[in-house]
Amino acid sequence: MLISDLETPAVIVDLDIMDRNLSRMADYCREHQLLLRPHTKTHKIPELAKRQLAGGATGITVAKLGEAEVMLDAGITDMLIAYPIVGPGKTTRLARLAEQANITVSLDSEEVARGISEASTREGTKIGVLIEMDVGFERCGFSNEADVLALARKIAELRGLEFRGLMFFPGHFGVGPGERAAMRTQVNDYLKRTIEVLSDAGLPVAIVSGGSTPTAYEGGLFYGVNEVRPGTYIFNDRNTVAVSACTLDDCALSVLVTVVSTAVSGHAVVDGGSKTFSYDRFQGGDGRGFGIVKEDPAAEIERFSEEHGHVNIQRSERRYRVGERISVIPNHVCTTVNMHDEIYGVRGEHVEEIWRVEGRGKVR
Amino acid sequence: MLISDLETPAVIVDLDIMDRNLSRMADYCREHQLLLRPHTKTHKIPELAKRQLAGGATGITVAKLGEAEVMLDAGITDMLIAYPIVGPGKTTRLARLAEQANITVSLDSEEVARGISEASTREGTKIGVLIEMDVGFERCGFSNEADVLALARKIAELRGLEFRGLMFFPGHFGVGPGERAAMRTQVNDYLKRTIEVLSDAGLPVAIVSGGSTPTAYEGGLFYGVNEVRPGTYIFNDRNTVAVSACTLDDCALSVLVTVVSTAVSGHAVVDGGSKTFSYDRFQGGDGRGFGIVKEDPAAEIERFSEEHGHVNIQRSERRYRVGERISVIPNHVCTTVNMHDEIYGVRGEHVEEIWRVEGRGKVR
Numbered sequence: 046m047l048i049s050d051l052e053t054p055a056v057i058v059d060l061d062i063m064d065r066n067l068s069r070m071a072d073y074c075r076e077h078q079l080l081l082r083p084h085t086k087t088h089k090i091p092e093l094a095k096r097q098l099a100g101g102a103t104g105i106t107v108a109k110l111g112e113a114e115v116m117l118d119a120g121i122t123d124m125l126i127a128y129p130i131v132g133p134g135k136t137t138r139l140a141r142l143a144e145q146a147n148i149t150v151s152l153d154s155e156e157v158a159r160g161i162s163e164a165s166t167r168e169g170t171k172i173g174v175l176i177e178m179d180v181g182f183e184r185c186g187f188s189n190e191a192d193v194l195a196l197a198r199k200i201a202e203l204r205g206l207e208f209r210g211l212m213f214f215p216g217h218f219g220v221g222p223g224e225r226a227a228m229r230t231q232v233n234d235y236l237k238r239t240i241e242v243l244s245d246a247g248l249p250v251a252i253v254s255g256g257s258t259p260t261a262y263e264g265g266l267f268y269g270v271n272e273v274r275p276g277t278y279i280f281n282d283r284n285t286v287a288v289s290a291c292t293l294d295d296c297a298l299s300v301l302v303t304v305v306s307t308a309v310s311g312h313a314v315v316d317g318g319s320k321t322f323s324y325d326r327f328q329g330g331d332g333r334g335f336g337i338v339k340e341d342p343a344a345e346i347e348r349f350s351e352e353h354g355h356v357n358i359q360r361s362e363r364r365y366r367v368g369e370r371i372s373v374i375p376n377h378v379c380t381t382v383n384m385h386d387e388i389y390g391v392r393g394e395h396v397e398e399i400w401r402v403e404g405r406g407k408v409r
Numbered sequence: 410m411l412i413s414d415l416e417t418p419a420v421i422v423d424l425d426i427m428d429r430n431l432s433r434m435a436d437y438c439r440e441h442q443l444l445l446r447p448h449t450k451t452h453k454i455p456e457l458a459k460r461q462l463a464g465g466a467t468g469i470t471v472a473k474l475g476e477a478e479v480m481l482d483a484g485i486t487d488m489l490i491a492y493p494i495v496g497p498g499k500t501t502r503l504a505r506l507a508e509q510a511n512i513t514v515s516l517d518s519e520e521v522a523r524g525i526s527e528a529s530t531r532e533g534t535k536i537g538v539l540i541e542m543d544v545g546f547e548r549c550g551f552s553n554e555a556d557v558l559a560l561a562r563k564i565a566e567l568r569g570l571e572f573r574g575l576m577f578f579p580g581h582f583g584v585g586p587g588e589r590a591a592m593r594t595q596v597n598d599y600l601k602r603t604i605e606v607l608s609d610a611g612l613p614v615a616i617v618s619g620g621s622t623p624t625a626y627e628g629g630l631f632y633g634v635n636e637v638r639p640g641t642y643i644f645n646d647r648n649t650v651a652v653s654a655c656t657l658d659d660c661a662l663s664v665l666v667t668v669v670s671t672a673v674s675g676h677a678v679v680d681g682g683s684k685t686f687s688y689d690r691f692q693g694g695d696g697r698g699f700g701i702v703k704e705d706p707a708a709e710i711e712r713f714s715e716e717h718g719h720v721n722i723q724r725s726e727r728r729y730r731v732g733e734r735i736s737v738i739p740n741h742v743c744t745t746v747n748m749h750d751e752i753y754g755v756r757g758e759h760v761e762e763i764w765r766v767e768g769r770g771k772v773r
Contacts, residue, residue, distance in 0.1 A: 052498050052773040086715060108716045128716065129669040131680070131732055134416050153672040156731040177672070184717055185670040185678055192672070216714070305493040306549040308517040308541075308556070314549055316495070320747050321772055324688045350580070351450060351743060352472045352492065352772075353548055367520040368495050379715060383684050384747075386770040406750040408685055408716075409416040 046396040048389075053303040053370060054317035056381065056388040060397060062297035063279060063390070070261060070278050071101040077265035082106050082125055082254065084276030087379045089404030090388075091119030093279065104147070106274045110135055111407025113142055119403070122146040125175070125254070127212065127274065129157045129185065135409075136164035139172065140205075149173035149252075151212045153186050155199050158206060165205030174200050175212040175254060178239065180232045182216035190239040197248045210252035211239065211269075215260050218288075225260065233268040240269050259290040282378040283337055287329025298388075299339060299372040300381065302354060304365050313356045313365040317373070318349040323380035336373040346373065410760040412753075417667040417734060418681035420745065420752040424761060426661035427643060427754070434625060434642050435465040441629035446470050446489055446618065448640030451743045453768030454752075455483030457643065468511070470638045474499055475771025477506055483767070486510040489539070489618070491576065491638065493521045493549065499773075500528035503536065504569075513537035513616075515576045517550050519563050522570060529569030538564050539576035539618055542603065544596045546580035554603040561612045574616035575603065575633075582624050582652075589624065597632040604633050623654040646742040647701055651693025662752075663703060663736040664745065666718060668729050677720045677729040681737070682713040687744035700737040710737065 048057060074081040083097045084106040094105050094116055104123030107113045113124050122145065129152045130139050142148055143165060150172060152158055158174065165172045176193050179186035187193050193211070200208045215232065218225050240250050256264045256273030258281075264273040277284075280298035281291045300322060302315035327334050335346040335354070343361040346354055354373070358365055375381040382388060383405055390398030412421060438445040447461045448470040458469050458480060468487030471477045477488050486509065493516045494503050506512055507529060514536060516522055522538065529536045540557050543550035551557050557575070564572045579596065582589050604614050620628045620637030622645075628637040641648075644662035645655045664686060666679035691698050699710040699718070707725040710718055718737070722729055739745040746752060747769055754762030 052496070054772055128680075129731075131667050131669050132416070153670050154731045157669070160732070177670075179673055183673045183676060184714060184719060185672060187672050188674075303495050305495050305521070306517050306541075308549060308551050309543055309547045310552075312547060316492075317772070319687065319689065319744055323683065324690070324744070325683065326688070350548060351747075355548060367493075367518045368524070380683055380688070383715075384770075385772070406748075408418055408681070408749070 047394050048301065048391055048396060049394070051301060051389060051396065053301050054321045055301045056385050057299060057301055057372070057391045058280060058388060059297045060390045060392045062295060066278055066281060066295060066297060067097060067100050070275060073262055074264070074273065075101060079264045079270070080272040082272055082274050083279070084108070084127070084274045085116065085404070086112065087276035087279055088382055089115070089402050090400045091116055091121065091403055092400055094121055095119070097279070103272070106276070107404070109408060110138055110142075111409050112404040113148070114138070115404045115407055117142060117146055125149045125151070125274070127151050129153065130161060131157055132160070133164070136160045137168070140164040140168035140170050143170035143172050144168065147173070149175060149209055151175045151177045153177045153196070155196060158196065158200050158203055162203035162205045171205060171207055173207050173209040175210050175252060176200070178211055178213040178235065180213045180215055180235060181228065182214055184214065184216065186213060190235070190242045193239050194242050194246060197243055198246065201248060208248060210250045210254065212254040215255060215257060218257070218260050225263065229263065229266060236268040236270070258285055259288045262290070277378060280378040283374055283376045284328045287327065293337070293374070296374045298378050298381070299374050301370055301372050303370050304367055307365050307367055311357065311359040313358050315354040315356060315371065316352065317354050318352045320351045321384055322349060322354070322373070322375050323377060323384060324349060325377035325380050327376050336375045339372045339374060341371065411758050412665065412755055412760060413758070415665060415753060415760065417665050418685045419665045420749050421663060421665055421736070421755045422644060422752060423661045424754045424756045426659060430642055430645060430659060430661060431461060431464050434639060437626055438628070438637065439465060443628045443634070444636040446636055446638050447643070448472070448491070448638045449480065449768070450476065451640035451643055452746055453479070453766050454764045455480055455485065455767055456764055458485055459483070461643070467636070470640070471768070473772060474502055475773050476768040477512070478502070479768045479771055481506060481510055489513045489515070489638070491515050493517065494525060495521055496524070497528070500524045501532070504528040504532035504534050507534035507536050508532065511537070513539060513573055515539045515541045517541045517560070519560060522560065522564050522567060526567035526569045535569060535571055537571050537573040539574050539616060540564070542575055542577040542599065544577045544579055544599060545592065546578055548578065548580065550577060554599070554606045557603050558606050558610060561607055562610065565612060572612060574614045574618065575600070576618040579619060579621060579624050582621070589627065593627065593630060600632040600634070622649055623652045626654065641742060644742040647738055647740045648692045651691065657701070657738070660738045662742050662745070663738050665734055665736050667734050668731050671729050671731055675721065675723040677722050679718040679720060679735065680716065682715050682717045684715045685748055686713060686718070686737070686739050687741060687748060688713055689741035689744050691740050700739045703736045703738060705735065
């Protein structure tokens with residue numbers, strides 16, 4: 046099948062670029078003695094997770110329990126669920142997962158630790174725990190080492206749990222490399238203090254897991270970090286380019302769309318909107334725009350309706366015709382892929398692979 | 410099953426409120442001699458489309474061909490596909506749909522009209538056409554009556570097509586009622602001129618289709634309009650409240666989420682983010698926030714990660730505990746429902762219905 050045979054909108058992945066992205070990250074991690082545990086929320090496709098494992102990843106990361114179940118069904122048996130698992134239904138499912146796989150979770154409260162402990166004790170399994178540290182993103186995690194230590198002591202006492210170490214998400218590092226270096230100094234101080242206080246208390250820290258895509262290539266610069274969890278790097282996107290974590294040539298994924306209307310002067314409408322791309326904002330520059338038109342960088346995707354992409358072509362030299370196709374690199378690949386039941390792996394003009402986004406919709 | 414038995418995040422619909430919303434719109438349309446053709450992109454659930462039909466709707470509207478196919482499979486046979494259908498694969502599918510259903514499409518170019526004409530002629534079917542007018546939203550459609558007339562003449566000549574009238578989408582009417590009245594005067598002038606010029610040319614306008622939810626209750630005030638296509642009204646949302654098209658009590662849909670972390674001071678994290686709610690912005694007031702916490706209006710959903718909702722509780726009196734559940738009215742129900750494989754109809758504490766979102770992902 047050729048790309049031109051696909052109906053639009055269609056998410057296509059350039060396999061050569063994807064393979065290069067995968068190799069580069071795996072090589073970096075090998076060179077810097079970092080365990081690579083890719084976050085599969087970006088693609089939610091077991092087949093791609095398996096390629097990451099075959100390329101040297103030590104295991105995978107998932108965001109939700111439902112995604113972990115999908116990955117286990119596909120035979121993947123080493124997973125970090127980087128999310129607090131809450132409630133008796135979910136902790137029971139979690140404990141059952143742990144009967145068949147090496148499962149670690151992240152959490153930041155005694156309530157969550159107790160719930161998981163009860164379920165894993167009841168089911169006779171053991172679940173690894175990373176305590177989450179907040180290094181400035183202000184989402185989950187503790188902001189001081191005393192709180193980390195107090196919870197680590199509780200976890201050490203609870204049955205069915207095994208304290209394995211620390212996790213953080215440097216989500217606010219989505220800025221230029223210069224600012225990242227300054228932020229890193231602060232994070233390193235906090236990491237150092239925390240690891241020391243835990244070691245002094247006889248609670249050894251086996252894993253320090255950090256690093257999203259923008260920081261994964263700096264993983265070796267973080268104090269104590271021995272694992273990274275990049276997700277986006279497999280495809281990359283406009284936001285990753287904006288924080289200098291890749292170049293446009295490293296963007297493997299684009300959305301093929303068709304021009305369906307040019308009736309409004311200075312505009313073209315394409316057949317993908319927020320239900321195709323998601324409505325995630327641009328994190329760089331002036332924050333404007335919802336993607337890059339590969340064939341015409343002068344065009345601006347200025348807004349989305351649900352099924353319409355509004356392309357402002359006032360600064361473009363190109364003439365847009367109803368029926369022609371263009372391809373768009375989205376702001377954020379993770380939420381774009383999540384809109385689709387299947388995506389396509391392509392090489393040249395050929396569609397070589399069709400992948401079902403098996404983990405999509407597994408929000409529970 | 411009780412609501413408390415559901416795992417979170419879960420989209421729940423209050424059936425009493427939904428039924429009242431459906432009746433109110435149906436009553437308004439009956440009183441004002443308007444055909445009601447609900448836009449089912451809001452729910453994408455055949456069962457709900459059938460209830461709209463049973464309540465007096467003349468047919469339904471869908472956004473995409475794939476959604477139309479889902480609705481036909483469920484036995485619904487009168488559909489407006491309010492979208493330009495482009496390309497040989499899609500026009501063939503469209504023509505085959507028209508063998509089993511009364512199909513109308515909207516379009517604004519000769520290219521699209523010709524493509525559909527070729528397919529419907531080949532398949533021996535007839536497809537109704539509404540020409541789309543741009544009344545200010547600047548998405549699709551012509552902005553002057555001469556262009557409408559020129560295309561209507563072409564359509565009248567093409568085999569397999571039947572010119573049925575006009576369609577417009579007042580998407581820029583998402584403002585207060587006062588501003589809407591001023592905009593309506595302009596739209597009415599354009600509608601009047603267009604209908605007259607078409608009639609003078611011997612091209613009678615059978616249908617004038619206008620009206621999204623914010624304007625549907627003003628459908629009777631638009632010149633010549635005899636059909637409305639509200640979608641959101643079945644559930645309503647924070648944006649619909651913001652434009653005074655409903656009250657908070659009319660919001661039937663909310664998302665049940667669980668608090669999973671309170672480690673960061675002044676914040677609570679819930680287990681739904683942009684992959685549960687979508688990232689559609691608030692259209693009212695200061696544009697801030699991503700939903701209303703029903704149990705605590707002082708809480709602000711200030712941002713989303715993919716699977717985390719960041720709730721700012723600094724102005725709240727309430728104490729948030731890990732494990733408790735809250736329910737959130739989203740900014741935009743259409744894109745929220747689109748994130749889910751199934752949603753739940755509830756009455757009191759009971760889950761009475763489970764609906765699969767059959768049309769989700771049918772983007773082609």
